[in-house]
Amino acid sequence: MFDQFGRNIRYLRVSVTDRCNLRCRYCMPEEGVEWVDHSAILSYEQIVRLVRLAAGLGVEKVRLTGGEPLVRKGLAGLVREIKAIEGIRTVNLTTNGVLLADQLPDLLEAGLDGVNLSLDTLDREQFAALTRRDELPRTLEGLEAALAAPGLTVKVNCVPSGGNDPQLVPLASLARDRDLSVRFIELMPIGLGDTLTRRTEEEVLARLEEAFGPAVSCPTDPLSGPSRNVTFPGFRGQVGFISAVSHQFCQSCNRVRLTATGFLKTCLQYDHGVDLKALLDAGADDATLQAAMADAINHKPASHHFGGQRQAADEGRNMNQIGG
Ligand code: SAM
Ligand code: SF4
Numbered sequence: 001m002f003d004q005f006g007r008n009i010r011y012l013r014v015s016v017t018d019r020c021n022l023r024c025r026y027c028m029p030e031e032g033v034e035w036v037d038h039s040a041i042l043s044y045e046q047i048v049r050l051v052r053l054a055a056g057l058g059v060e061k062v063r064l065t066g067g068e069p070l071v072r073k074g075l076a077g078l079v080r081e082i083k084a085i086e087g088i089r090t091v092n093l094t095t096n097g098v099l100l101a102d103q104l105p106d107l108l109e110a111g112l113d114g115v116n117l118s119l120d121t122l123d124r125e126q127f128a129a130l131t132r133r134d135e136l137p138r139t140l141e142g143l144e145a146a147l148a149a150p151g152l153t154v155k156v157n158c159v160p161s162g163g164n165d166p167q168l169v170p171l172a173s174l175a176r177d178r179d180l181s182v183r184f185i186e187l188m189p190i191g192l193g194d195t196l197t198r199r200t201e202e203e204v205l206a207r208l209e210e211a212f213g214p215a216v217s218c219p220t221d222p223l224s225g226p227s228r229n230v231t232f233p234g235f236r237g238q239v240g241f242i243s244a245v246s247h248q249f250c251q252s253c254n255r256v257r258l259t260a261t262g263f264l265k266t267c268l269q270y271d272h273g274v275d276l277k278a279l280l281d282a283g284a285d286d287a288t289l290q291a292a293m294a295d296a297i298n299h300k301p302a303s304h305h306f307g308g309q310r311q312a313a314d315e316g317r318n319m320n321q322i323g324g
Contacts, residue, residue, distance in 0.1 A: 001057045001058045001294060001297055001298075003297055003298050003299075003300045004298050004299065004300075005251075005300075005302055007251075007252070007253060007254060007300070008058070008254055009057075009058065009059070009254055009255065009256055009297050009300070010058050010059055010060045010061060010254055011059065011060075011061045011062075011063070011225075011254050011255040011256075012051065012054050012059045012061070012062050012063075012255070012256055012257070012258060013062075013063045013065055013255060013256075013257045013258070013324075014047060014051065014062060014063065014064050014065065014257075014258045015065050015066055015067065015069075015257070015258065015259050015260045015321070016042075016047070016064055016065075016066055016067070016069045016072045016075065016078065016260060017041065017066045017067040017068070017069065017071060017072045017260050018033070018035060018036050018041075018066070018067045018260050018261075018320050018321045019035055019066070019067045019068065019071050019072070019320075020066060020067045020068040020071065020096070020320050021068050021071055021096070021098055021099070021133065021135070022068065022096050022098065022131040022132070022133050022135065023131060023132035023133065024096075024118075024120075024130060024131050024132075025130055025131075025132070025161070025192065025195070025196060026159060026161055026187060026191075026192050026193050026195065026196050026319070027191065027192060027193075027318060027319040027320050028192070028318060028319075028320050029192065029318075030132060033318065033320070033321075036260065036261055036321075040261050040277070041260050041261060041262075042258075042260065042261070042262045042277060042280075044074065044077065044078045044081070046262065046277075046280055047078065047082075047258070048078070048081045048082060048085070049280075049286075049289075050258060050262075050264075050276060050289065050293075051082050051085055051088065052085050053286060053289055053290045053293060054258075054293060055085050055086065055087035055088050056087070056290060057290065057293060057294055057297065058087075059087070059088070060087055060088060060089045060090075061088075061089060061090050061092075062082055062088055062090070062091045062092070063091075063092045063093070063094055063116075064078070064079070064082075064091065064092070064093050064094070065093075065094040065324055066094075066260070066320065067260065067320045067321075068095065068096055068098070068099070069093060069094070069095060070093075070095055070098070070099040070100060070103055071099065075093075075103065075107070076103065076106035076107045076109070076110040076112075077110070079091050079093075079107055079110040079111060079112050080110035080111060083110065083111040090113040090114070091111065091112060091113055092112070092113055092114040092115065092116065092153070093107065093112060093114070093115050093116070094115075094116045094118065094157070094324060095115060095116070095117060095118070095142070096117070096118050096131075096135075096139060097117040097118070097119065097138070097139040097140075097141075097142030097143055097146075098133075098135045098138045098139055098142065099138075099142070100115070100117070100141075100142030100143075100145060100146060101138070101141040101142045101144070101145040104142075104145045104146065104149060108149055108152065112152065113152070113153060114152060114153030114154065114155070115146045115152060115153070115154055115155070116155045116156075116157050116183075117139070117142060117143055117146065117154070117155070117156055117157065118156075118157045118158075118159075119139060119143070119156050119157070119158060119171065120158050120159055120160075120161070120164050120167070120171075121136075121164045121167040121171070122136075122140075122167060122170050122171065123136075123167060124136045124137070126163065126164065126167065127139070129163070130161075130163065130164065143156070147178060147179065147180065154179070154180040154181075155180060155181045155182070155183055155240075156171065156174055156175075156180055156181070156182045156183070157183050157185055158171050158182065158183070158184055158185065159184075159185050159186075159187055160184055160186075160187070160198075160199035160203075160204055161187050161196035161197060161198075161199070162196055162197030162199065163196070163197075165199070165207070168184070168199075168204055168207050168208065169207060169208065169211040169212075172208050172211075172212070172239050174237075175231075175235055175236065175237035175238060175239050176212070176232070176234060176235045176236065176237075177236070178236065178237065179236055179237060180237050181229070181237045181238045181239070181240055182237070182238075182239050182240070183227055183239070183240035183241070183242055184199075184201070184204050184239070184240070184241050184242070185242045186198060186199075186200065186201065186241075186242065186243040186244055186245050186246060187199070187245075188244055188245060188268070189245070190268065190269070190318075190319055191318035191319050191320075192318060192319075193319065198245065200243065200245075200246045201228070201241040201243040201246055201247060202246070204241070205230070205241070208232070208239065209232075212232035212233070212234075212235075213232055213233055214232075215230035215231070215232055215239075216230060216231050216232070216233075217229070217230055218230060218231055218238050225242075226242055226244075226249035226252065226253070227240035227241065227242050228240065228241045228242075228243070228247070229241075244268075244304070248303060248304070250267075250302065250303035250304060251303070253267075253300075256273075256296075256297060256300065258276070259321060260321070261277055261321075262275065262276045262277025262278075262280065263275050263276065263277070264276050264292075264293055264296050264297075266296055266297060266299065266300035266301065267300060267301040267303075267304060268304060269301075269304035270301055270304075272296070272299065272300075272301055273296050274292045274293065274295070274296040276289060276292065276293070279292055
């Protein structure tokens with residue numbers, strides 16, 4: 001459906017849990033967080049129902065995220081059920097990759113279309129420092145498993161955060177040597193995102209051009225998201241930049257988010273949206289739920305204001321509770 005600013009909303013990011021097996025510095029505090037009680041988390045049955053209603057409003061692309069989605073049992077079953085919903089064309093997963101090698105066969109069998117694997121460094125010690133867990137080997141096993149899966153789209157997501165500057169070129173090299181895209185996601189001032197150093201698209205690109213030569217722009221498909229893509233001579237894949245702060249893309253934003261606790265969130269920066277879990281718990285019927293979704297989508301904010309003054313309605317959650 002179209003929102004009040006004429007944006008066609010067809011992409012839903014669904015967070016299935018706030019829990020995670022890593023503690024990335026820009027996402028979760030070292031001591032962890034108080035996990036939300038299971039009773040406050042949407043059941044898979046409720047998620048499927050809400051996605052079906054969202055599909056009725058024009059959503060056609062779903063991404064499962066978290067927390068770490070693979071720590072929730074039975075995720076492949078959810079993929080299978082969402083894939084079966086009329087109108088849903090793709091189901092993708094964003095994961096830290098630690099549990100991916102084990103679960104990928106079931107996910108593929110369920111119809112998973114693609115995996116975005118978050119990886120900020122290829123250096124084991126630095127990985128352990130950035131994520132506070134020594135899990136690089138299993139993450140790389142997950143990446144290899146994804147690359148070996150026929151037909152699966154694989155993207156590596158890296159958040160440049162100052163400490164991993166020397167790793168940006170080795171990470172981009174993955175797109176030279178392997179069949180994947182590497183995307184650099186600008187650090188956003190959400191939750192703990194303010195505590196590290198943001199590197200802009202221009203800064204990262206300058207490092208890459210020094211290593212690989214002049215970047216060549218690739219045509220962007222507005223349907224596939226806000227990434228601005230380039231390639232370099234001899235590369236198999238592309239390098240993308242998702243720069244919400246330095247190159248705001250709100251005008252073409254086509255997404256909304258469903259948190260693990262059932263809040264339909266219409267912009268990353270604000271707490272605007274609707275508490276669908278409360279409606280579900282009150283026994284709302286499909287028509288009521290869908291009308292509430294449509295109303296929230298219609299009132300999706302025009303844009304974020306990253307970099308500006310804090311506002312009363314700003315998001316107070318950490319990224320693990322939102323899903324990135
Ligand atoms: N655990 C999964 C993972 O790490 O891929 C899925 C959830 S995670 C919240 C989704 C994405 O958000 C990851 O790629 C992560 O790097 C990114 N992220 C987390 N906090 C961020 C921040 N403050 N700014 C930009 N990206 C962030
Ligand atoms: Fe976990 Fe992903 Fe957040 Fe890292 S970015 S702590 S892997 S939810």
